[in-house]
Amino acid sequence: MKKDKVAVVIGPTASGKTDLSIHLAKRFDGEVISGDSMQIYRGLSIGTAKVTREEMEGVPHHLIDIKNPDEPFSAAEFQQLAREKIADINARGKLPIICGGTGLYIQSVLYDYQFSEDGTDxxxxxxxxxxxxxxxxxxxxxxxxxxxxxxxxxxxxxxxxxxxxxxxxxxxxxxxxxxxxxLAAPDEKYENAMIGLTMDRAVLYDRINRRVDLMIEAGLIEEARWLFEMKLKNAPAVQAIGYKELFPYLRGEQTLEEAAAVLKQNSRRYAKRQLTWFRNKMDINWFDVTDERTRDEKKQQICSLLAGKLNIR
Incomplete structure (x- = not known):
């Protein structure tokens, strides 16, 4: 039976995934499915680097703002919802593009990954x-x-x-x-092409640090205070990098500068773990985007690769 097609854009935080996914969607008549475990939550926009309406440039986006912060969400639920979106987008003759950095979520969608009900006590x-x-x-x-x-x-x-x-x-x-x-994830479910963005570590870390500063200027403190005042203890939303690091500041235990430094450090460490995870888990076509001057050239190379792998125009 003919498999549905799907493109995937992955990479560490602050590597430029959102911009590339929108470029590819416009080039190949696609729609973007968020592959980020925290962008599903309403109200958590700045800290999760959620794409804005302006940035979307008219490209439809899915699996964003579908849950409240106090609601649970799992990889199994993401798998089901994402696969439904992939089927629907393919049925309409368009290309689904998964964009995100949550490795387990993306892996569970692409492979015949069974979530066992065993092992619960x-x-x-x-x-x-x-x-x-x-x-x-x-x-x-x-x-x-x-x-x-x-x-x-x-x-x-x-x-x-x-x-x-x-x-x-x-x-x-x-x-x-x-x-x-x-053992549960050997077979590919889709005809897929996976694009990974990487860059020099020092450049990436500088981008992460600057992004945190911009987030704080854009209102991250107010967003974190809103979540903090909900007094959620074990909800996944409060585990998101970008919020819990600011809670000590909101409790008066740290200065904003101290909390921001912790946030930057945790974000850098997260980016390192993302790269390690993706390189060990999936067959990805990597593109180094360290040099801003070659970004357009890299986008052209990525488009050529997708067109060849997925037989699309």
Whole structure:
């Protein structure tokens, strides 16, 4: 049976994914599907670098602003919604373009990835939650690194929910969650072309630092205060880089300069983890976009690659 087509634009934060995805959508009559686990939340726009209406340039975007911050959202739910969008966009004769940096979400869509209902135990989870309270999330994350370093590398150490989930699976099944995921994801679901953006590390880190400064100027503090005042404890939305780092400032425990420095550091570390994850997990066509002067040339190369791989014009 003929497979649907899909293009994918991935890369670390601040690498230029949004701009490229819109360029490709306009060139190939496409529509963009957000592959970012935090852009689904309403009200969290500045800190998640959500595309603006002006930046969209008329290109339809999907899976943005579909949940409230207090609502849960999982990779399994993303897989279902994204696949529905891919089918619909293909059926209308257009090209779906997944754009984002959440590796697990994108991988779950592209491959025959089955989310098991096994490995869930409320008692074990409660024990791990109590452990996190007692020894701290950092120590719990170090435990996970000891038994499943691959899973630990796929998310931020402050993401207690995912740390607990991965340890829960390990304690119940006796094997790493990452091993089960590898066994579950061998077959490609779509005729796809994956484009990865990379750049010199120092240049990328400078872009990240400047982006944080621009976000603060654009109103990130007010956005973080709105989320902070909701008093959500374990909701995924409060784990987003860009918000929790500002909570100590909002509590009067740090200066804005100190909180901003932590935010920049965490964003840089996240970018490094993203690059490591993508390079280890998927067959990606990488393009170095360090030099701003060659961006247009790289876009032309990417368009030629997509046209060839997906047999599109």
């Amino acid at each position: 409320e008692t074990v989870r409660k024990e791990l939650e109590a452990e996190a309270q007692k020894i701290g999330p950092g120590a719990l994350y170090e435990q996970l690194k000891g038994v499943d370093p691959e899973a630990a590398a796929s998310f931020h150490p402050n993401n207690v929910r995912r740390t607990i989930r991965a340890l829960e699976i390990y304690r119940l099944k006796g094997e790493p969650a990452s091993k089960q995921k590898r």
